[in-house]
Amino acid sequence: MLSYQLLVLAGGLTLAAPVVAQQGTKADAATLAKIKDEGLNRSKVMDTAFYLTDVCGPRLANSEGLNRANEWTKKQLADWGLAKAAIEPWGTFGRGWDIEKSYVAMTAPYYHTLIGAPKAWTPGTNGALKKAVVVVKAATEAELDKYKGQLRDKIVLLNVTNVPKPSFEPDARRYTDEELKKMADFKPEAPTTARPADAEAEKRLAERKALMALRTKLADMLVSEGAAAVLSSRGGSDGTFFTSNGAPYAVDAKPVLPELEMAPEDQLRLIRLAEAGIPVEIELETRTRFQTQDLKGYNVVAEILGTDKKLKSEVVMLGGHLDSWHAATGATDNAAGCAIMMEAVRILKATGVQPRRTIRIALWGEEEQGLHGSRGYVKNHFADPATMQLLPEHEKLAAYFNLDNGAGKIRGIYAQGNEAVAPIFQDWLKPFADMGATTVTLRNTGGTDHLSFDAVGLPGFQFIQDPLDYGTRTHHTNMDTYERLPADDLKQASVVVASFVYQAAMRDAKLPRKPLSAAKPEGRM
Structure with a gap:
């Protein structure tokens, strides 16, 4: 995750009518039970985290370690049966360094x-x-x-x-009920x-x-x-x-x-x-x-193809950044997020779901230097925030879900000021109340790749995670190692993410969008 974390108060949007907000949100209980069973009892998330950290090593932007991780994740996703696994250039980055x-x-x-x-x-x-x-x-x-x-x-x-x-004070902590309630009760300021x-x-x-x-x-x-x-x-x-x-x-x-x-x-x-x-x-x-022989930056992408004749051209995306800093092995920032997102699509393949929409995972490069991988991807596929000229794929994205706040279990999700989406997410979280995931907040959160989507009016979201020792001990430090990854937290997060992605791929309509914002100068979010 980027060094800065911004908490921006969302502007006041009118709450969508309940009939729209609830359209197509009824959970398939049998499928959710399969997702839980696979993710909790046959998890591969710690194996994936081991390869991303100990085997691939530090993954600084455009370094040999990041190249190793790109190649390994592409192969692993293909081995799990995902389609179109590729290492996709997003644009020019600069020198690598090892x-x-x-x-x-x-x-x-x-x-x-x-x-x-x-x-x-x-x-x-x-x-x-x-x-x-x-x-x-x-x-x-x-x-x-x-x-x-x-x-x-x-x-x-x-x-x-x-x-x-x-x-x-302890290095590590979890959110209290009072803190989560304060998030849930947050009201946007009037514009x-x-x-x-x-x-x-x-x-x-x-x-x-x-x-x-x-x-x-x-x-x-x-x-x-x-x-x-x-x-x-x-x-x-x-x-x-x-x-x-x-x-x-x-x-x-x-x-x-x-x-x-x-x-x-x-x-x-x-x-x-x-x-x-x-x-x-x-x-x-x-x-x-x-x-200096290759100055490009790259993202790793792969898909579970949609099956609905009308909806398979639409896409639900999930992702996290694969690059890290170099003094450790980037476990909580952000091998944990990538391992969880990879585990989520593995769970969906293992349970044999037939998503109506296509599900696309993206593992971003060069996030730490300014969200470059996701920004480049959004610019190439959806829109350039500097001009807000929309590309055809912009209309096809149903949602993007991001994970990049350490290794703590998911406690809910930031709705990014999107009031229409909040009741949908509240409904999707109900099956996971016993696992500690209950909170939907209208707050914005910053510093990571969902901002690239939000900047061009696409529904991009970051999950709320228990902080653990992310801010005190691991974020951008020499102690960001595999030992900082609690297996039960990563398993829980994988199940919640898989469920959200599945339900976004199955609902009748794409997730509600906020109004398009004005064009922004280059380099601003």
Whole structure:
């Protein structure tokens, strides 16, 4: 999932008449029982998750790991009997990048290994380095000037702003009944012709822009001053660190120094020693490789073909993003979502359902850098949000369901402000009340691939999942590994998703749509 998570209050839409909202929503109890039985008693979801994480490895955008995952998922979906399994290009992305070696340790005042990994799209060190360090702390561009002439041939330690503190809150949690009720009771704000400026939001945006400008200035200065490498930290605790990219993935990106992202405890120890006047020496070696022979990005798609003469040309889609960050194996972000979506279509094939509409699974590439895979797919198949010129397939999409909020079980679904669809979803959730899935909220949720569909007026939805330790321990960290995947939660989610997809494929009408929005400038959602 993207680094940001936006909660946007939906505008006021008129509730659709009950006769329309309830059209074709009666559940087929016998089929739902088969779905539950297959998904709970003969599940393959953890096997799939194992292959996506441990076998395929980290799946950074356009990396060898993502290529492995694309090939494996295409074959697996075809082996399960899905039709038209393909790796489909969505457009141009940029350079791929892989780590071939990474090592960092403190060698003075004593030896100690350190926790860290190269930042994505940074170069290697061209052999082992053993260098003294310099601490750089600067909140403004003017403060950078005092470090001129001090950085040549040094390893630069950047300041840690998110210092770990003792916490008495659990890492992992589930939604309480009170939290779910608050979601369910949410009422959209009445539409207004103009919203007052959010001074606090504008202040945060200005601060972010200033920080980005400072970071760019610093990167340029480190190169020009002849520094050897950089150690930095975005935060975390207890050996967990958050990871990101240290340079753009564009082919023509400016050169930067080798940079490792560190566990904050290790980074802070180095800083304390250096600031106490105790000489600190670091030994490190990174070997990274850029891939430029194929700059395209890809999605994996496959189908269960529809059987109704009138409706088989219409499509129900489900998906999640297959790419991940690189410091771990991307288990909760988002191998879990992909494994669940793959399990949902496996369940439907295993139970022998004959969907009226075609069911299409899509495993997106390059989500972490800006929803690129799903945006490219939507632009190629449905509409370009920049122009809102609709393609013929736009009319044929019945619904899109997304999963990308970690590994927690499904507790309900975000209706994205679509009041007409809410009673339909409430009806579909009734068979799963005993499994904890009960809540339909009119709230919007952001940061992931359903937004690409919603942006062009298509009914795209993200499920509500228990947060577990997604926000505290696994999201974009070096701890996002297979061990963070609770099997029972993934099984439950697979059954709920399979049911939603089945019912969307079987109902008489496509799901209700919100009014089309105006065209948006390029790059905005």
